[in-house]
Amino acid sequence: MNDRPRSWVLTLTCDDRPGIVAAVSGLLAERGGFILDSQQYADLDSGRFFMRVEFKAATDGFPGDTAALREAMAPVAEQFAFDWQLNDTADKPRILLAVSKGSHCLNDLLHRWKSGGLPVEIMGVVSNHPTLRRLTEWHGVPFHELPTEGGKPAQEEAILDHFERTRSSYLILARYMQILSPELSHMLSGRCINIHHSFLPSFKGAKPYHRAHERGVKLIGATAHFVTDDLDEGPIIEQAVERVDHRASIDDLIRMGRDIEAQVLARAVGWVAERRVILNGRRTVVFR
Template sequence: MSTPHFILTIRCQDAVGIVAAVASALAAADAFITESSHYGDEETGLFFMRTVFRPTGAHFQSRDDFLTALAPVRQRFGMDLNLHRRDRRMKVLIAVSKPGHCLNHLLHQWQSGELPIDVVGVLSNHRDHQRLTEWYGIPFHFLPMGADKPEQEAALFAVFEQTGAELLVLARYMQVLSDDLCQKLAGRAINIHHSFLPSFKGAKPYHQAHARGVKVVGATAHYVTKDLDEGPIIEQETERVAHNQSAQTLARIGKDIESVVLTRAVRWHAEHRVMLNGLRTVVFY
């Protein structure tokens, strides 16, 4: 069996000596660092770090061993410190409505081993993608929208907890989550939408954009907050379009970008590369 690798993430107030202290603590625990990135935000005074390492000695092997070794450094700098095994796949629940392009791309990437996640379920307010979901051998949860939205959201959150999900991916889930649910899922829910906002809201945004003669289309993946489509941005992409392309062509290009951008955001979150920095994110590519 190959030696397990660990991913260490740190967030704290910036100070002199953090990198040296972490490196020294890992060296004392016979850890071999294979990758390390850090960033100090001069505006917020916060420090962020992501380090990948593997054990080389006999005394420090498990996650608990290294947490013990890092405890003095953690206490000294008041760190928000997390340690994950790199080979552990994050449990992900996907929510979708009728548009299925993002769901298709996520499931294909998952099945082909390109995404370091375990899809524990797909839930929807429509049955359009039940056959596809079950073809992949994934549980499908049908949660139709009725008169009682709080009841439907309670059922959604119950599925999230019962499946052991660590991340909710809104893969074109065309429902606005309540403030209460957004709070419960803070930092654990990712959404995707076109990048025209705040312009071209509502139905057929690409047709609206075509009517206005836009020169680029794109997509934004972000964490879900109570402020609709305004959460901390994880990833964005754009593509230039021409005057002779139809609204249908713009929509097709936009859907392709949405699928890729959402998958990138899910991958980076699952690899613990994304750290919240107020209304922004730090992403260690």
């Protein structure tokens, strides 16, 4: 049993000005709320302010449901023109996974989810190949093979249909080796996350480990980012690197890279699920 008291997460961004933190914390205090964690960031370049607050009820008079809390927060949100979200931490985001033939990222996400280490609801897996059906269904997750032979528009329409029917919040490209069309990328703006097997912006596109080996790199890495219609240029959520030397073969780089990819994607999905990531133009603010 989970004995943790019910809590909520408020995330917001707005034009920076004095009084925002005081207004939010003051409202929670007046209503009988107790702040568990609060982080804020002022972007001096853009003049934008970002905040994440997790809180719970401290008194019996605290509004007990999310709708009542939103109503209580509305006047402050309107005063400061917040772009904001308020979520019960028990409401886990629904995600749809897209894969091709590589299993390492899918296997890692499914294991973390099944063992309770990833606060999401996995609604299904879509793939342009049948290769990972057994792995997916072994974890009790629906698998949908959507081959591209019928044309990319029809296949992407089927992906979008699964996404909408399952009421998913995010499409996670867990080594999905297809480039999304600009139309689908635009429709899923801010709701689609990709793992790229390179430390962007280096070695974009196909076979980055081969090109990295040709250049004799001393660091390899992986990047999780939001998908845009500009290939591998979306806002970055997380990155990691590992040192290599002249003895590393292409196979060595690929093997090491797979481990990094799985870890980086899992962290990115976890942070998004915990409402720790806020878009900031072409960048992100990540409250860890």
